[in-house]
Amino acid sequence: EVQLVESGGGLVQPGGSLRLSCAASGFTFTTYWVTWVRQTPGKGLEWVANIKQDGSDKYYVDSVKGRFTISRDNAKNSLYLQMNSLRAEDTAVYYCARDGFHNGIDYWGQGILVTVSS
Amino acid sequence: DIVMTQTPLSLSVTPGQPASISCKSSQSLLHSDGKTYLYWYLQKSGQSPQLLIYDVSSRFSGVPDRFSGSGSGTDFTLKISRVEAEDVGVYYCMQGTHFRTFGQGTKVEIK
Numbered sequence: 001e002v003q004l005v006e007s008g009g010g011l012v013q014p015g016g017s018l019r020l021s022c023a024a025s026g027f028t029f030t031t032y033w034v035t036w037v038r039q040t041p042g043k044g045l046e047w048v049a050n051i052k053q054d055g056s057d058k059y060y061v062d063s064v065k066g067r068f069t070i071s072r073d074n075a076k077n078s079l080y081l082q083m084n085s086l087r088a089e090d091t092a093v094y095y096c097a098r099d100g101f102h103n104g105i106d107y108w109g110q111g112i113l114v115t116v117s118s
Numbered sequence: 119d120i121v122m123t124q125t126p127l128s129l130s131v132t133p134g135q136p137a138s139i140s141c142k143s144s145q146s147l148l149h150s151d152g153k154t155y156l157y158w159y160l161q162k163s164g165q166s167p168q169l170l171i172y173d174v175s176s177r178f179s180g181v182p183d184r185f186s187g188s189g190s191g192t193d194f195t196l197k198i199s200r201v202e203a204e205d206v207g208v209y210y211c212m213q214g215t216h217f218r219t220f221g222q223g224t225k226v227e228i229k
Contacts, residue, residue: 035218045167045210047218059217062119095166102149104157104214106178108166 002026002107004096009112016086016116022079022096022109029077030054033099036070036081038092039111046092049081050099064090086116120144120213124221131201132229139224141194141211148191148215155214158187158196161223162207170209171196203228 008020024034035050049060049070058070069082079096093111100106121144131137147154158171169178171187174194184199198205206228211221 037218044222045212045220047212047220050218061217100172102151102153102155102173102214104155104169104172104212105218106169106172108168110166 002098004098004107004109006094006096006109006112009094009114011115011117012086013118014086014088014116017082017084018086018114020081020083020094020096020112020114022081024077024079024096024098027098027107030074033101034072034079035097035099035105036079037095037097037105037108038090038114039095040092048094051079083114086114088116090114091116120147120216120219122211122213122219122221124209124211124224126224127222128225128227130227130229131198133203134200137198137201137205137226139196139209139211139226141189141196141221143192143194143213146191147194147213154190156187156189156194157212157214158185159210159212160205160207161210165207167210201226201228 003025005023012018036048039045051058051070067085071080095111096109097105098107123142125140156174159167161167170181175187186197208223208225210223213219
């Protein structure tokens with residue numbers, strides 16, 4: 001069974017940093033892209049970033065470029081999202097997901113809440 | 119950036135009746151490889167999104183055949199042939215031709 005479990009969310013002040021982690025199991029992690037998607041009540045679902053199997057290619061939505069960094073550790077079957085210079089508009093539930101690239105995002109974690117507020 | 123626009127934003131359906139959701143993209147989703155990367159998801163209350171349809175019209179593993187997808191270019195449709203109570207939730211389209219963009223969602227409820 002494919003499982004993706006996020007951790008590391010919470011409350012952070014504007015301008016602060018947070019690192020999300022995602023532990024993957026139930027599939028061969030090294031053969032898939034993995035992705036972060038966030039969801040806010042006002043803006044719905046927004047793809048944030050994804051990373052290739054070996055970490056050589058990474059892509060970001062414009063609104064997080066230069067502030068967020070996606071990475072992976074294939075030895076630990078783990079995905080990460082380092083979020084710096086956080087803004088109120090980054091407040092959302094963040095989902096880790098398996099990304100089949102052109103086969104779409106097919107399995108999602110349960111999501112973790114990030115709140116940016118003073 | 120590709121903008122995805124869904125209509126309607128909400129839908130109330132009698133069980134056993136059909137339902138249809140439209141998704142239009144701001145530019146063609148035909149990829150240079152000749153394929154079109156359009157997906158449909160259902161997010162039930164309190165749950166993560168689940169993949170229903172990939173590549174416009176292919177049903178994902180375990181998805182009932184009452185769900186079907188169609189379309190090309192910029193216009194796409196998700197159809198439910200006979201809505202069941204378990205189909206309630208918010209449906210999203212997503213393009214995968216140029217990175218990923220989601221539609222704003224269509225809330226489906228039972229009358």
